[in-house]
Amino acid sequence: MTLDYDVVIIGGSLAGRSAALMATQLKAKVALVEAKTDYGFIHHHVFSEIGRLAQQVSNAAQFGIGISKPPDIFYPTNASNGTIHSSTEKTEALSLQDSFIAISSGKSQTPVIWSEALLYARGVSSNLEQFHSPAVLAAQGVDVVIGKGQFQTSPDLVFAVNNRLLRARTYLLASGSVPVIPDIEGLQKTGFLTLSEIWQSLSSSTPPQNWVIIGGTPQSVEVAQTLARLGCSVTLIVQHPSIIRHADPEIVQLLQAQLEAEGVRVLTNTTVTQVRLIEDKKWLQAGHKAIETDEILVATAQQPNIESLNLAAVGVKWHQRRLVVNEKLQTTNHQIYACGDVIGGYEFPHIANYEAAIALKNALFFPWNKVNYHCIPWGVCSHPVLAQVGWTEAQAKHQYGKNEIIVLRQYFKLLAIAQIQEETTGICKLIVRRNGEILGCGVLGAAANELINIIALAIAQKIKINHIANLAAIFPSFSEILEQTARQWHQQRLQNNTKLQDCLESFFHFRRDWKI
Known part of the structure; x- marks a missing residue:
């Protein structure tokens, strides 16, 4: 029986659309099936940025920036709807009898009009969605099928959707996840x-x-x-x-x-x-x-969004919160691959895209590629940002022993740029073997989500810590934290080597005496 496609992607996530675009760029014939792709995670990051800006405006006075505002801000009752004030102090309604609500301005109050903020977030999501919209994918050669379907064996493996049977050599699940609701009384x-x-x-x-x-x-x-x-x-x-x-x-x-x-x-x-x-x-x-x-x-937590796919009938196994996949991202039915949070773990779009690229290569060519999460960074978009890659201190010591591991720390408060921008809260922590191999890194601080990528590249390419120490980072910049942290490796090695210390002291003593 002739196959219709090289791969059929069951989407519903950004990773599914990215995989479809990658497949067609490789000249493969691909179909993308999705009911709806959720870009709600963009709202989450937009509102996080709005909160950060509101905090900055509230703290503007410490930079000598004066914001003139009346002692009391009055909003008409119908205009105050959806407005929250960024302040640690409770707002007081001074007058509830008339059509205006008086809100005390407080010392650090920044109004946020939610209707406007939500409109901005939707605009950002819409702009990003256009880059991978069904129309763009279709123009690139992707057969986009809008609808819900399920796997069938008739007798070969097919995916049935909208009264169509989509036949392919391989299939890729990128359907995302749904929330796990805990069993709490009431x-x-x-x-x-x-x-x-x-x-x-x-x-x-x-x-x-x-x-x-x-x-x-x-x-x-x-x-x-x-x-x-x-x-x-x-x-x-x-x-x-x-x-x-x-x-x-x-x-x-x-x-x-x-x-x-x-x-x-x-x-x-x-x-x-x-x-x-x-x-x-x-x-x-x-x-x-x-x-x-x-x-x-x-x-x-999240659980796989697979309820209507009829996976049990085609031999795909899963646990409560993840699909069962091997290191090549094949499910227990080796014709079906999976990527993204449908296979478990935190919801990180960049990890989903990494998995999509691995799974797609294996699905289209030969299953030789394996995932390696050791050099893939992840983080929390808090303020300051938390970012991590590789092993933690405890994991490294468990693997190699305490005496083999050197832990390097440096604090953001020592950076000029951190003092200038009032971003002094933070730490950079590098986990290194005695031979200079970088095993992991954790950063909490401004621009941590950018800094961690440098260490991720170093781990992936096996670049040793002395090369990081030799960086000449632009001054002032947050990149200096990596350079300063890495330099401690030389200092710690010297402190632990008394013979080398004695040799250096004798060398410089000799040069001083003989004026060489």
């Missing part, structure tokens, strides 16, 4: 929001001011900080000891301290056991604490 009845729903809810006429966020994921941490910066009261509840489980504990502790300094109440090692609605207020039983809130955000 949660479903009381109501809650997920990450895809939160920003739309803030544009309502009475946006929630008090939030409880359940879950320790990068996205939950980012949302907690953003809401706090926009004037909301936020409680972050995490079941584990660390707010980010897979990051370096030393760096995560600094990030948690930053969140708490900005007003986020963090409860670790805490499990929510019950949720109730009492007098129009939501109450949670979290450990031994009863917490009252306006809204609950659930961001505990």
Whole structure:
């Protein structure tokens, strides 16, 4: 039987569209099946940036920038809808009898009009979506099929959608994930929001001011900080000891301290056991604490979006939160590959695209390529940003032993650019073997999401630490933190080598005596 396509991609994610474009650029015949692609994660990053800007405006006075504003800001009742004020102080309604609400300006109050912010976020999403829109993909030669389908064996493996049977040599699952809703008594009845729903809810006429966020994921941490910066009261509840489980504990502790300094109440090692609605207020039983809130955000984990694909019938196995794949990204049916958060892990678009490239090459050619996550960076888009690549200190010492590992640290407060921009909170931590091999890096600080890429490249290309130490970074720049941290490797090696120290002292003593 003749095959219609080289690969059929079951999409619904940005990685699916990227994979389709890569396939057609390789001159393969490809079909992309998707019901809808969600660009809601862009809203998340846009509002995080809005929160950062609001914080900067509130802190402008310390830079000598005066912002003149009246002692009281008056909004008409119908115009104040959807407006939240970025301030740690509670706003007071001085007059509720007439058609105006008087809001005290406070010392650091920056109004955020949510309807305008949401419109801007939609514009950004729309602009980005155009680059991989179905029309653009179709113009590149991709057969775009809008709809939901499922796998069938009749008798060969096919994908059925819209009364069509799509036959291909291989298939690629890039359907993304959906939230895991924890089994908490009363949660479903009381109501809650997920990450895809939160920003739309803030544009309502009475946006929630008090939030409880359940879950320790990068996205939950980012949302907690953003809401706090926009004037909301936020409680972050995490079941584990660390707010980010897979990051370096030393760096995560600094990030948690930053969140708490900005007003986020963090409860670790805490499990929510019950949720109730009492007098129009939501109450949670979290450990031994009863917490009252306006809204609950659930961001505990994700699970594969595979419910309607009929995977069991074609021999594809999965666990609760991930598909079973090998290091070549083949499922248990070796004709079907998978990439992105459909196979588990955190929701990171760049990792999904990396996996898509590996899976696509294996699907189109020969399954020789393997994933290697050791040199793939990831991070939390907080402020300051947390970024990590490779092994943590504990992982490296477990692998090689304590005596083989050198830990290098440098703090952002020593950088001129950090002092100039008031970005002094931060640390760079490099994990290195004694032979100079870089095993991992964790950075918390401004531009960490850019700096980590340099170390990721160094790990991938096996560039040793002495080459990083020899960088001549532009002054002033945040890149200096890598150079300064790496230089400590020479210092630590010298401190641990008494014979070399004695030799150097004798050498310089000889040159001074003989004036050589």
